[in-house]
Amino acid sequence: MxxxxxxxxxxxxxxxxxxxxxxxxxxxxxxxxxxxVAKVNPRLNAVLQTLPEMAAGEIAAHPPTGPFAGVPFVxxxxxxxxxxxxxxxxxxxxxxxxxxxxxxxxARFRRAGLVLMGTTxxxxxxxxxxxxxxxxxxxxxxxxxxxxxxxxxxxxxYKMAADRQRKHG
Numbered sequence: 001m002x003x004x005x006x007x008x009x010x011x012x013x014x015x016x017x018x019x020x021x022x023x024x025x026x027x028x029x030x031x032x033x034x035x036x037v038a039k040v041n042p043r044l045n046a047v048l049q050t051l052p053e054m055a056a057g058e059i060a061a062h063p064p065t066g067p068f069a070g071v072p073f074v075x076x077x078x079x080x081x082x083x084x085x086x087x088x089x090x091x092x093x094x095x096x097x098x099x100x101x102x103x104x105x106x107a108r109f110r111r112a113g114l115v116l117m118g119t120t121x122x123x124x125x126x127x128x129x130x131x132x133x134x135x136x137x138x139x140x141x142x143x144x145x146x147x148x149x150x151x152x153x154x155x156x157x158y159k160m161a162a163d164r165q166r167k168h169g
Contacts, residue, residue, distance in 0.1 A: 019070040026070025033072035050118040066113030090122040
C-alpha cells in the first residue's frame with residue numbers, strides 16, 4: 001500500500017503513472033485517499049460524503065483506463081452530478097436528490113480514468129464564495145478554527161468591508 005506521504009507527494013498524473021507501472025493498484029490509491037480524508041476531514045469538514053463501496057465496486061467491475069487511470073477524486077456536487085450519488089447543493093430544496101445518470105462532465109471524468117470517492121461541501125446553490133451551507137453550517141466553523149487567529153481577523157475585516165460596500169454601493 002502507498003503511504004499517505006507518498007500519495008500526497010504526487011499529482012494526479014503522477015499517481016496514474018504509479019498505477020501504469022504497477023507500483024500501486026487503483027484500490028491502494030483509493031484506500032490511501034480515504035485514509036487522508038479520515039485524517040483531516042474531522043478538522044476541516046470539507047468532504048460531505050465518502051463513497052468507498054461505490055468506488056471499490058467501480059474499480060473491481062471496470063478497471064479504470066485513461067490518462068488518470070485509478071486516481072481517486074471528489075466532486076463539488078453543484079453542477080457536476082454522478083449517477084446514484086446523493087446531492088444536496090447545500091440547500092434544503094435539493095436535499096437528498098439522487099440523479100439517475102452522470103452529467104456529461106462526470107462521464108468524461110470517468111472516461112479519463114478518475115475514480116469518484118466522495119463529494120465536498122457546497123455553499124447553498126453556489127451563491128456564496130465560502131462554504132457556509134444551510135445544511136452543514138459546521139463546515140465553516142471547523143475550517144475557521146483551523147485558520148490562525150491573525151488571518152481570521154483579516155478575513156473578518158474583509159467580510160465587513162465587503163458588506164459595507166454592498167449596503168452602500
